[in-house]
Amino acid sequence: MLQVDKLTKTYPTGQKALDACSLKVEKSQVVAVIGPSGAGKSSFIRCINRLVEPTEGQIWLDGSEVTALAPDQMAKMRRHMGMIFQEYNLVERLTVMENVLSGRLGFVSFWQAFLRKFPQADIDRAFDLLERVGLAGYENNRADALSGGQRQRVGIARALIQEPKILLVDEPTSSLDPKTARTIMGLIAELARERGLPALINIHDVGLALMFAERVVGLSEGRIVFDGAPDEVDEQILTRIFGEADWRQTIRHAAEDAEALERRRAAAPDGGDGAEPAWQSGAAR
Amino acid sequence: MTGDPSMADGIYTPTGRRIWRRRSRPETLRRFGLWLIGVMIVVWAITGLNVHWPFVLDAPQQVADLAGRMMPPAWSFTGEIVAPMIETINIATLGTILACVLSIPVALLAAQNTTLNRTTLWIARVIVVTSRSINELVWAIIFAAIFGPGPLAGVIAIGIRSIGFTAKLIAEGIEEIDRGQVEAIAATGASRAKVIAYGILPQIMPTIVGVVTFRWDINIRQSSVIGLVGAGGIGITLNSAMNLFNWPQVTIILIAIFIVVMASEWVSNLLRKQFT
Incomplete structure (x- = not known):
């Protein structure tokens, strides 16, 4: 599915953000990319859809070489990559519906987009997604009237309406309070699994990463220093990624949380929804 | 030290x-x-300045004399200035719309973050500077020579004169937009035009409305003088009244201009409050 070969990014300032990073995602899985601030997580994810231009290396998605595409072909390729941002990056002065539909911009003509005449199929999908992320009834609210958690739900819907082949998620929870952060992270992981989408999630919160991801990649100073399952992550590995600190609490809490989540998931009859009672009751008005 | x-x-x-x-x-x-x-x-x-001092010392008497001749206003003339006054407002409004339409592409090219390259940035800046550095009366004379005297020349003169002002302020607005919103729209695979329509335009809409209504207010004032050089509106009426030394008529025209300018300022304030 996604293959990254010796990706290197050097900024014009001479700062080397990524140094020969290679990564293969061969099936639908939630991959958490952890690492300290400045480790290159954001550059890594932005190189994949070339919001940041890679300096060296190759990126392949479903057999086509992303790094070899001309600008207009790259725009077409980006339609297959859904992205979710730390600051949500919604168009603040547009409505929730316009923001969700903006995920279809690559598929409609300019005038369709400009006059807001999206195909009915897109509109149906937008309503379904809004309901799925817990924002049914919010379609005509302006984005700047929403709370942080609600904005990120819109961000998720905008990425998913693209029907992407991969989700690129950049620190989805850093601007949220701890409880909302957990809910949003759970929602993203669950939707990715539900749709069989591989998701690359940058996250500096180790607890959340270990709780929701099936695979953890550790970045430190532009290099991949760890790639494995969440239960392989121990004190030594966290020290390798982040540096010296007392990691025992973090690991113990994450393990407990993951277990609790698993129990609730098993208890829920249709599987999965048990983890999110908070947003389903809280977001519907 | x-x-x-x-x-x-x-x-x-x-x-x-x-x-x-x-x-x-x-x-x-x-x-x-x-x-x-x-x-x-x-x-x-x-x-x-080559000031002729006797004339300066004489000024108070001259003011009194002129005021005497201007009073009372020719109230009976009111009916005849309604049509030119409406024409003045129309010239200002159409000129502003013309400026608005033309200044959005100029603004996109004049902003550091949306211009295509050095050359387009430079061209846009030349347009802005040219439009601003030439007075509306000069533009009116030029377009009256091209299109013949009349309101059309006025509309175009007002429009061209306004582009610099509106484009510059809108470009400054574009330079201050949140890049994240633009990045998100680009990440969906939208073309450049769609990125402008969805990522940039909504962000600068308050600026556009504010700048354009403010400019409309300025243009009401300007379009009342361009008639002096034959480009339509109340200025033509004012000019002929002055040429005929019909001071009571001049008074009523000045009162009319004053009222319309006050009203336009009030309307533009109202519009700006409404849209931001």
């Missing part, structure tokens, strides 16, 4: 107390010199 070594230790009074001065002596001298040059320039400029 100067190079004078005694300054390093400071200056002391005979009783041994340290003196503080804001500026050293050479600095004080230099500032005095600059002041002197400034005063000389002003004196030179006033002599250059």
Whole structure:
């Protein structure tokens, strides 16, 4: 599915953000990319859809070489990559519906987009997604009237309406309070699994990463220093990624949380929804 | 500090107390010199005016005399200035719409973050500077020569004159937008035009509305004078009244312009509050 070969990014300032990073995602899985601030997580994810231009290396998605595409072909390729941002990056002065539909911009003509005449199929999908992320009834609210958690739900819907082949998620929870952060992270992981989408999630919160991801990649100073399952992550590995600190609490809490989540998931009859009672009751008005 | 070594230790009074001065002596001298040059320039400029002093001393009588001739206003003339006044407002409004339409592409090219390359940035800036540095009366004379005297020349003169102002302020608005929103729209695979329509336009809409209504208000004032050079509107009526020394008519025209300008300022304030 996604293959990254010796990706290197050097900024014009001479700062080397990524140094020969290679990564293969061969099936639908939630991959958490952890690492300290400045480790290159954001550059890594932005190189994949070339919001940041890679300096060296190759990126392949479903057999086509992303790094070899001309600008207009790259725009077409980006339609297959859904992205979710730390600051949500919604168009603040547009409505929730316009923001969700903006995920279809690559598929409609300019005038369709400009006059807001999206195909009915897109509109149906937008309503379904809004309901799925817990924002049914919010379609005509302006984005700047929403709370942080609600904005990120819109961000998720905008990425998913693209029907992407991969989700690129950049620190989805850093601007949220701890409880909302957990809910949003759970929602993203669950939707990715539900749709069989591989998701690359940058996250500096180790607890959340270990709780929701099936695979953890550790970045430190532009290099991949760890790639494995969440239960392989121990004190030594966290020290390798982040540096010296007392990691025992973090690991113990994450393990407990993951277990609790698993129990609730098993208890829920249709599987999965048990983890999110908070947003389903809280977001519907 | 100067190079004078005694300054390093400071200056002391005979009783041994340290003196503080804001500026050293050479600095004080230099500032005095600059002041002197400034005063000389002003004196030179006033002599250059060739003022005929008897006329200046005579001014109060002249004001009284003119005021006497302007009063009472020719109220009966009111009916005849309604049509030219409406034409003035129309010239201002159409000119502003023209400016608005033309200035959005110019603004996109004049903003550092949306321009295509150095050349387009440079072209847009030349357009902005040209439009702003030529007075509306000069533009009106030029377009009256091209399209013939009349309101069309006025509309185009007002429009061209306004582009610089509106494009510059809108470009400044574009330079201040949140890049994240633009990045998110680009990440969906949208083309450049769609990124502008979804990522940039909504962000600068308040700026556009504010700048354009403000400019409309300015244009009402400008379109009432361009008639002096034959480009339509109330200015033509004003010009002929003055040529005929019909001062009571001049008074009523000035009152009408005053009322319309006040009203337009009120309307533009209202619109700006409404849209931001």
